[in-house]
Amino acid sequence: MDILALEKEYFLNVYKRFPAEIEKGEGAYLIDKQGNSYLDFLSGIAVNSLGHKHPSIIASLQKQIERNLHLSNYFVQDIQVDLAKKLLDLTPFSKAFLTNSGTEAIEGLLKLVRKWGNNKGKNEIIAFEGSFHGRSIGSLSITIQDKYQKNFTPLLPNIITVPFNKPDALKNALSKKTAAIFYEGITGEGGIHPVSDDIFSVMAEGRTKYDCLLIADEIQTGVGRTGKFYYYEYCPIIPDAVATAKGLGGGLPLGAFLVSDELTSVFDLGEHGTTFGGNPLACAAGYVVLQIVSDQNFLNNVEKNGLYLKQKLSEICDEFNDVTVERRGKGFMQGLELTKDAAKVMMEAFKQGLIINTAGDNTLRFLPPLIIEKTHIDEAYHKLIKTLRKVFYS
Ligand SMILES: Cc1ncc(COP(=O)(O)O)c(C=O)c1O
Numbered sequence: 001m002d003i004l005a006l007e008k009e010y011f012l013n014v015y016k017r018f019p020a021e022i023e024k025g026e027g028a029y030l031i032d033k034q035g036n037s038y039l040d041f042l043s044g045i046a047v048n049s050l051g052h053k054h055p056s057i058i059a060s061l062q063k064q065i066e067r068n069l070h071l072s073n074y075f076v077q078d079i080q081v082d083l084a085k086k087l088l089d090l091t092p093f094s095k096a097f098l099t100n101s102g103t104e105a106i107e108g109l110l111k112l113v114r115k116w117g118n119n120k121g122k123n124e125i126i127a128f129e130g131s132f133h134g135r136s137i138g139s140l141s142i143t144i145q146d147k148y149q150k151n152f153t154p155l156l157p158n159i160i161t162v163p164f165n166k167p168d169a170l171k172n173a174l175s176k177k178t179a180a181i182f183y184e185g186i187t188g189e190g191g192i193h194p195v196s197d198d199i200f201s202v203m204a205e206g207r208t209k210y211d212c213l214l215i216a217d218e219i220q221t222g223v224g225r226t227g228k229f230y231y232y233e234y235c236p237i238i239p240d241a242v243a244t245a246k247g248l249g250g251g252l253p254l255g256a257f258l259v260s261d262e263l264t265s266v267f268d269l270g271e272h273g274t275t276f277g278g279n280p281l282a283c284a285a286g287y288v289v290l291q292i293v294s295d296q297n298f299l300n301n302v303e304k305n306g307l308y309l310k311q312k313l314s315e316i317c318d319e320f321n322d323v324t325v326e327r328r329g330k331g332f333m334q335g336l337e338l339t340k341d342a343a344k345v346m347m348e349a350f351k352q353g354l355i356i357n358t359a360g361d362n363t364l365r366f367l368p369p370l371i372i373e374k375t376h377i378d379e380a381y382h383k384l385i386k387t388l389r390k391v392f393y394s
Contacts, residue, residue, distance in 0.1 A: 039354050090294050097256060112263060127144050133182060188220035192360070193360070324337065
């Protein structure tokens with residue numbers, strides 16, 4: 001039986017998989033068992049930030065394997081301390097909590113917001129339509145998309161839903177009961193929609209007027225993906241806390257939340273914790289990612305090549321204007337909205353040797369590893385053109 005048939009036999013039917021068995025990854029490519037190679041413009045959904053088999057990550061992991069694989073958070077661990085120090089040096093935040101995943105970072109922040117709000121008589125959280133913050137029940141409660149939430153009620157109470165990029169609606173939703181606003185600077189799963197400056201202005205006013213927290217979900221936008229270390233660096237407000245994960249571990253499961261000075265004493269001893277969060281192997285990979293991505297030359301390169309990707313996608317948008325709507329995004333987080341059939345295009349692109357996926361309504365999503373160069377973008381451009389011709393004009 002082939003492996004896709006075995007997958008059907010052994011696993012819950014929740015994933016739509018690509019029709020291939022990948023043997024290994026190398027740089028910006030995945031190679032299947034038959035030796036076919038695929039240009040990876042998805043990077044494990046924004047996880048393999050330094051591509052596949054990066055020599056510095058491998059060396060760091062090998063060193064850590066010789067020391068220990070897991071100690072538990074009963075022990076302070078130098079690799080965790082190094083990682084947290086680096087994250088805090090790169091940001092205006094004061095303390096970190098390490099997790100295994102994005103959704104756990106959001107859950108931790110929901111708990112922190114709940115306790116902070118309870119002490120001030122605030123019990124409402126604002127979240128935007130089209131957001132995605134994860135699939136555990138707390139994160140799902142602020143993931144305002146029917147396709148993810150339906151069938152899973154009851155969710156958390158007191159979540160106030162606001163339409164995306166509607167400043168007046170946000171103004172109306174804010175009150176002295178608002179404990180926090182959770183937002184993605186650019187929606188990921190929701191289809192690569194950037195939050196408008198008007199919204200940031202209302203958030204800033206709301207924070208001053210009602211004393212609420214602004215919580216940025218940088219799980220997809222963060223760790224260099226848009227050309228700055230965190231996307232909030234492009235925005236007019238600095239959040240009170242951020243959730244980060246995905247690219248942070250460079251392929252290992254690692255997340256974190258970082259909080260501002262005011263929030264460092266919200267949790268008391270024992271009020272939050274995790275068995276695996278901050279696993280030393282994950283931190284060993286994450287520390288290398290931080291060392292490399294925080295280099296200004298590296299970020300400049302992401303910004304420069306991100307502009308080139310944007311230009312090539314805009315060219316495609318113009319050339320295929322009868323089937324495209326618009327290009328959106330920043331750096332290496334780009335979306336190309338089609339009028340129809342994005343899922344079909346994604347599968348045909350795979351056949352052409354280009355890995356991308358879809359997000360929101362009919363939007364193709366491009367999340368290449370941050371190490372790619374112009375030549376990779378040119379290759380993706382040609383493969384995408386071939387794909388669109390095949391799907392729409394043959
Ligand atoms: C913006 C955002 N937040 C949260 C999550 C959840 O992260 P994880 O899948 O690691 O739990 C994701 C995952 O796609 C995401 O894109």
